Amino acid sequence: MRIFFISIILLGTSALAQVIPQPSHAEFGKGFYCGKTTSILLDDNAIDAISKATYSPDDEAYILDVTDSGIKITAESPIGRLRATQTLAQLTDAKGNVRHCHIKDHPAYAWRGAMIDVSRNFFTIDFLKKQIDVLARYKINRLHLHLTDAAGWRIEILRYPRLTKLGAFRTFNSWKTWWNGRPEYGGSSDPLRRKYVPAGSEGACGGYYTQKELRDLVLYAARRGITIIPEIEMPAHSEEVLTAYPELSCTHEPYKQADFCPGNVASYDFLEHVLEEVISIFPSHYIHIGGDEAAKASWRTCPLCAKKMQELGISDVDKLQSHFIAHFGRFLNKHGRQLIGWDEIIDSNLTPNTNIMVWRNADIATNAVNCGYNVILSPGSHCYFDTYQDAPPSQPEAGGGFTTLEKVYSFIPGEKLSQNERKKHITGIQGNLWTEYVPTPDIAEYMLYPRMLAIAEIGWNGTETKNYPDFRQRALKEVVLLRSMGVNCFDLSSEVGDRAESRSEVKHLARGCRVSYAPEAPYYKKAYSAAGDVTLTDGKRGGWNNNDGRWQGFISGREMRFDVTIDLGSSKAFSSVSTDFMQMCGPEIFYPEDYIVSISNDGSHFTELGRMHRDSMKTLNTEVTTFCVKKKARARFIRVQATPSAFSGWLFADEIVVK
Ligand SMILES: [Zn+2]
Numbered sequence: 001m002r003i004f005f006i007s008i009i010l011l012g013t014s015a016l017a018q019v020i021p022q023p024s025h026a027e028f029g030k031g032f033y034c035g036k037t038t039s040i041l042l043d044d045n046a047i048d049a050i051s052k053a054t055y056s057p058d059d060e061a062y063i064l065d066v067t068d069s070g071i072k073i074t075a076e077s078p079i080g081r082l083r084a085t086q087t088l089a090q091l092t093d094a095k096g097n098v099r100h101c102h103i104k105d106h107p108a109y110a111w112r113g114a115m116i117d118v119s120r121n122f123f124t125i126d127f128l129k130k131q132i133d134v135l136a137r138y139k140i141n142r143l144h145l146h147l148t149d150a151a152g153w154r155i156e157i158l159r160y161p162r163l164t165k166l167g168a169f170r171t172f173n174s175w176k177t178w179w180n181g182r183p184e185y186g187g188s189s190d191p192l193r194r195k196y197v198p199a200g201s202e203g204a205c206g207g208y209y210t211q212k213e214l215r216d217l218v219l220y221a222a223r224r225g226i227t228i229i230p231e232i233e234m235p236a237h238s239e240e241v242l243t244a245y246p247e248l249s250c251t252h253e254p255y256k257q258a259d260f261c262p263g264n265v266a267s268y269d270f271l272e273h274v275l276e277e278v279i280s281i282f283p284s285h286y287i288h289i290g291g292d293e294a295a296k297a298s299w300r301t302c303p304l305c306a307k308k309m310q311e312l313g314i315s316d317v318d319k320l321q322s323h324f325i326a327h328f329g330r331f332l333n334k335h336g337r338q339l340i341g342w343d344e345i346i347d348s349n350l351t352p353n354t355n356i357m358v359w360r361n362a363d364i365a366t367n368a369v370n371c372g373y374n375v376i377l378s379p380g381s382h383c384y385f386d387t388y389q390d391a392p393p394s395q396p397e398a399g400g401g402f403t404t405l406e407k408v409y410s411f412i413p414g415e416k417l418s419q420n421e422r423k424k425h426i427t428g429i430q431g432n433l434w435t436e437y438v439p440t441p442d443i444a445e446y447m448l449y450p451r452m453l454a455i456a457e458i459g460w461n462g463t464e465t466k467n468y469p470d471f472r473q474r475a476l477k478e479v480v481l482l483r484s485m486g487v488n489c490f491d492l493s494s495e496v497g498d499r500a501e502s503r504s505e506v507k508h509l510a511r512g513c514r515v516s517y518a519p520e521a522p523y524y525k526k527a528y529s530a531a532g533d534v535t536l537t538d539g540k541r542g543g544w545n546n547n548d549g550r551w552q553g554f555i556s557g558r559e560m561r562f563d564v565t566i567d568l569g570s571s572k573a574f575s576s577v578s579t580d581f582m583q584m585c586g587p588e589i590f591y592p593e594d595y596i597v598s599i600s601n602d603g604s605h606f607t608e609l610g611r612m613h614r615d616s617m618k619t620l621n622t623e624v625t626t627f628c629v630k631k632k633a634r635a636r637f638i639r640v641q642a643t644p645s646a647f648s649g650w651l652f653a654d655e656i657v658v659k
Pocket residue numbers: 249250260261262263264298299302303304305
C-alpha cells in the first residue's frame with residue numbers, strides 16, 4: 001500500500017459525526033486535527049482510468065487515519081486516495097478541523113450512478129458541473145447522460161448537423177404542452193418548420209453541447225472521480241432524428257416515426273458514424289445505446305424490413321430488434337468499447353457480461369443474470385426520481401409515482417438472486433432523473449437530492465448494515481449543508497410522508513364482505529389488481545403511489561368503468577357509502593364523473609340510492625377525493641358504479657367504506 005501524507009482543502013462544511021456514504025469500517029475519536037490546507041491533484045493515470053471506467057472497486061479502497069499528528073491516507077491507487085479525500089471533505093468542520101478517526105473503506109459496487117435526462121429538458125454544462133461537484137461528494141462514480149430522445153438531440157455530431165440544427169430545439173418550453181400538442185422541432189429557418197421560432201425566444205426551447213464542451217466535461221468529471229456515460233437512443237425514441245433525416249425511418253415521413261428502419265443499411269451506416277464521433281468524445285469503456293420501448297409497428301409493413309427478416313431467416317420483429325442491437329454490440333466491441341442498454345436488450349444475443357440496465361422489475365434482473373449478463377439496477381419502483389418524494393399536494397408537478405427517501409433506501413439490489421449470483425453479476429445501482437416534468441435546474445436538484453444520497457449509500461455500503469433512522473439523521477445534516485451551498489435540495493425536515501389514511505386500517509360495515517364485479521363492466525386490470533377481489537373491502541387504504549398494492553385500477557368500459565356489488569351477508573342499516581378515487585394526470589388516472597350507489601335485498605333488482613357528480617378537470621398533482629352518497633338506508637346488497645372522466649383514462653379506487 002502506498003501512503004500519502006496530506007493536508008486538506010477547506011470546504012466550509014459543518015461538523016458531522018459521520019459521512020454519506022457510510023464507510024465500511026469507521027472509528028471516531030473525540031479530538032480534532034487542525035492542520036494546514038493545500039489542494040489535492042489526481043495524477044494523469046488516475047484521470048485516464050476514471051474517464052474510461054477501467055478500475056475496480058479494490059482500486060477505490062483506502063485507509064484514513066486522523067490523529068493529533070496529522071492525516072494519513074493509505075491506498076493502493078490514486079483513485080483510493082481520491083475517495084479518502086472525499087470522506088475527509090465531509091469530516092471537516094466549518095473551522096477546518098477534522099475529527100480524529102480510523103477508517104478502512106471500500107465500495108460494495110463498482111457502478112454507483114446518476115442519470116440525468118438532458119433531452120426532455122436541456123440543462124447547461126454549468127448545471128452539469130455543479131451536479132458533478134455534489135455527486136462527487138458522495139463518491140458517485142458514473143454520470144449517465146441521456147443525450148438523445150424525441151424531445152431533443154443534445155450532442156453535436158459534425159457529420160450530421162441537422163441533428164442539432166433542427167432536432168435540438170422545439171416550439172414550446174413546456175415539454176407537456178409540446179408533446180401533447182403537435183410536436184415540432186426547429187431552431188433555424190428549416191424548410192420542414194411551418195413557422196419559425198428562434199431558439200431562446202419566448203415559447204421556443206432547446207440547446208445542445210458542442211464536442212469541445214463535452215470533452216471538457218469528461219475531464220472535469222474525471223478529476224472528481226466520475227465517468228461520463230453517454231447514451232444514444234436506438235432503435236426507438238428517435239422522433240427528432242427521423243424528422244431531421246426522415247429517410248432513416250420505414251415510411252420516410254418526418255414527424256411520423258419513432259423507430260429507425262432496421263431493414264435499411266443506411267440506418268446502420270448513420271448510427272455507426274454517430275457512434276464513431278461519440279467514441280471520440282467519451283473515453284468511457286461503456287457506451288449506452290438505449291434499446292428500450294421500440295413499438296416496431298412500421299417494421300411490420302415495411303418492404304425493407306421484410307427483406308431483412310427474410311435474409312436473416314426470422315419471422316418476428318422482436319428478433320429484428322435483437323439483430324439490430326447485436327450489430328451495435330459488435331460494432332462497439334470492435335472499437336474496444338462495451339455496449340450497455342435498457343433491459344429490453346436481454347434477447348439480443350450479446351456477449352456474456354454485457355451490462356443490462358434494469359428499469360422494469362426484479363424478475364427481469366433475475367432473467368438477465370440467468371442469461372449470463374451483468375446488471376445495473378435502476379428499477380422504476382425505487383430509483384426513478386421524476387416521482388413525488390413527499391405528499392403530492394405539497395410538491396412540484398411530477399410524472400406520478402411516490403418514492404420517498406426511505407423507499408429509495410429500502411432497495412435491496414438483486415433481492416431475488418443468490419449470494420453468489422449477486423456477487424458475480426451485480427455491477428451496481430443507479431438513480432435516474434427523467435425530466436419530462438422537470439423544467440428547471442432548481443426542480444432538477446430538488447428531485448435529485450437527497451434521494452441520490454440513498455443511492456450513494458447503498459452503492460458504496462451495500463445493504464447488510466442498513467439502518468434507515470441512522471441514515472436519515474445523516475441525510476438531514478447533509479440537506480442543511482447542501483441548501484447552504486446553493487443546491488435546491490428537498491427540505492427533508494419538512495417531510496410529511498405517505499397519505500395519512502394509508503397508515504391505519506379503516507373499520508366499517510362492509511369490511512371483509514364479498515365483492516362481485518359486474519360481468520358486463522370490466523374487471524380490474526391484472527397489473528393493478530392490488531389484493532385481487534378482496535381489495536375494495538379489506539380495510540386497507542391506498543397511499544400516494546397508485547402501484548402500492550392497495551389501489552385497484554380499471555381502464556375498460558365506455559359507459560360504466562367501475563361496477564361492483566358488495567354483499568353485506570344480511571340486511572343492514574347504514575347512512576353513507578364512500579369510495580376514494582385517485583387522480584394522477586401524467587399516467588392518465590382521472591376521477592370518475594358520476595358515482596352512483598344502488599341498493600337491493602335480492603341481489604338482482606337494484607334501486608338507486610343516490611349519486612355524486614364531479615366535472616372532469618385536470619390537476620397538476622396527484623390527488624385523492626372521496627366520492628360519497630349520504631342517505632340512511634337498509635339493504636343487503638350495495639352496488640357502486642362510476643363512469644369514466646371526459647378524458648377517459650384509468651379509474652383507481654382503494655376501498656368502499658360503508659358506515
Ligand atoms: Zn423498415
